[in-house]
Amino acid sequence: MKAVVMPNSELIRSGRNLRGLLNDLKRDVPTAAKELGISEQELNSYIAGEMIIPLLLINKAVEIWPLNIRDFFILEDDTSNGMLFFSKEKSESSSRILKRGGQDYYEYRDTAMSKGSTFRPEWIKELVIVENNDPFSKKIFWNKGHFLHQFTYFVGPVNFYYEVNGKKYCVPMNTGDSMYITPYVPHTFTTRKNEKGEFGFILAVTFGGKIFGDAQQELSLLGHDLSKDFLIDYSKNPTGNIIKKFREQMNISQEYLVENSLVSLKRLIDIESGKVVASKEEMDKIALTLKIPSRELIPLQLEDPVIIVLYNNARKWQNNSYTFVELSSPIKLPYLKAFEVNINTNQKSYFIKVISHQYLYNVSAENILLYFIDTSNTFKEVLLRPNDSVYLKPNIQHGFISEGGKLLVVRIGGRLTGDTMHELSLLDQRGFERLCGELTMWYDPSGAT
Numbered sequence: 206m207k208a209v210v211m212p213n214s215e216l217i218r219s220g221r222n223l224r225g226l227l228n229d230l231k232r233d234v235p236t237a238a239k240e241l242g243i244s245e246q247e248l249n250s251y252i253a254g255e256m257i258i259p260l261l262l263i264n265k266a267v268e269i270w271p272l273n274i275r276d277f278f279i280l281e282d283d284t285s286n287g288m289l290f291f292s293k294e295k296s297e298s299s300s301r302i303l304k305r306g307g308q309d310y311y312e313y314r315d316t317a318m319s320k321g322s323t324f325r326p327e328w329i330k331e332l333v334i335v336e337n338n339d340p341f342s343k344k345i346f347w348n349k350g351h352f353l354h355q356f357t358y359f360v361g362p363v364n365f366y367y368e369v370n371g372k373k374y375c376v377p378m379n380t381g382d383s384m385y386i387t388p389y390v391p392h393t394f395t396t397r398k399n400e401k402g403e404f405g406f407i408l409a410v411t412f413g414g415k416i417f418g419d420a421q422q423e424l425s426l427l428g429h430d431l432s433k434d435f436l437i438d439y440s441k442n443p444t445g446n447i448i449k450k451f452r453e454q455m456n457i458s459q460e461y462l463v464e465n466s467l468v469s470l471k472r473l474i475d476i477e478s479g480k481v482v483a484s485k486e487e488m489d490k491i492a493l494t495l496k497i498p499s500r501e502l503i504p505l506q507l508e509d510p511v512i513i514v515l516y517n518n519a520r521k522w523q524n525n526s527y528t529f530v531e532l533s534s535p536i537k538l539p540y541l542k543a544f545e546v547n548i549n550t551n552q553k554s555y556f557i558k559v560i561s562h563q564y565l566y567n568v569s570a571e572n573i574l575l576y577f578i579d580t581s582n583t584f585k586e587v588l589l590r591p592n593d594s595v596y597l598k599p600n601i602q603h604g605f606i607s608e609g610g611k612l613l614v615v616r617i618g619g620r621l622t623g624d625t626m627h628e629l630s631l632l633d634q635r636g637f638e639r640l641c642g643e644l645t646m647w648y649d650p651s652g653a654t
């Protein structure tokens with residue numbers, strides 16, 4: 206085993222993380238050092254990012270404080286100042302063939318993925334060839350569905366099979382078609398031979414939504430029995446079920462709630478049981494009594510668990526010499542946006558900057574020049590040849606130059622979206638830099654302010 210070597214910037218982030226943990230526990234350095242049984246000087250060197258925190262010390266810390274071992278480990282940055290390039294050669298060298306039913310089923314290849322993002326995009330070639338679109342074909346081997354959401358872009362003639370509500374479907378897909386599939390929906394793919402005798406492949410971008418990471422850890426900690434009450438009953442008007450959950454949070458009776466919300470008791474009972482839909486006005490009044498934002502009471506709209514967009518039906522728009530073709534994305538994941546971007550320009554303009562993590566894959570036969578301002582404020586260029594791919598951090602200004610190049614662009618929200626983005630925005634902004642890595646104690650022991 207090689208010794209663990211941490212780059213300086215990661216040591217510094219790790220030290221700031223430790224400072225943050227001690228602040229949250231209300232421990233100053235003398236107190237924490239004493240409790241850990243080390244010198245103040247040693248603890249200070251960890252906080253300053255001068256030394257790696259030894260595992261033995263972390264074990265001691267989790268023994269005496271309500272912390273988890275994972276709290277001490279930071280996300281590693283594997284990008285080169287915000288961008289990670291993945292060549293087609295590297296992709297080809299990751300090739301592995303997985304069998305189903307004793308036969309070769311898929312060839313998988315990795316493409317650009319970063320430790321900082323939640324997506325795992327794969328190039329997958331279907332190795333089973335079918336002559337028809339029968340979802341009951343003996344040649345097909347289904348999966349059980351999986352935890353990650355999946356966006357898929359199709360290249361060539363590929364059959365997509367899925368099972369919803371006990372019914373099996375087969376949809377013949379072609380280049381540029383796309384689909385989104387909800388976690389745990391069983392599915393599989395095969396290839397057809399088209400008129401030119403070509404077989405197909407897919408770019409399957411699987412990714413974790415909000416449940417990925419800490420939320421999943423909490424589910425695992427609570428277990429099935431304690432976790433099932435988190436489920437909102439979407440089988441009937443869900444607003445009533447949400448109101449009930451908030452009412453129970455405050456131990457408020459239905460009578461008390463109606464007294465203060467100017468809604469009749471009968472009406473509240475019907476709303477909570479899902480018999481009737483609450484009006485916007487009723488939701489506002491109830492939310493006011495519960496002291497919650499009205500938006501908490503608005504459920505997501507129901508949609509199909511599988512969303513298929515055929516290329517010819519896709520919305521298209523033009524912006525700055527790029528043509529955007531909108532690919533599949535569900536409404537329930539507002540930060541997931543996928544496009545095929547057609548580029549026909551030799552002009553530079555840094556107009557693209559998005560709050561999502563991005564995955565880019567050159568799906569065309571033309572070269573594409575990606576240019577961007579990296580996180581050290583330096584101008585960079587990288588040539589994306591056919592089948593090269595890239596991961597880009599959020600909020601990096603960038604653009605493309607190509608004569609007829611075509612990029613698959615998948616934008617996936619990270620951990621800082623939705624409610625988290627609102628919470629972040631409403632903090633006292635004097636602390637923003639400390640939030641990105643704690644720099645200081647939460648007070649000055651000298652008494653200065």
Ligand SMILES: [Fe+2]
Pocket residue numbers: 351355392409
């Ligand atoms: Fe899948």
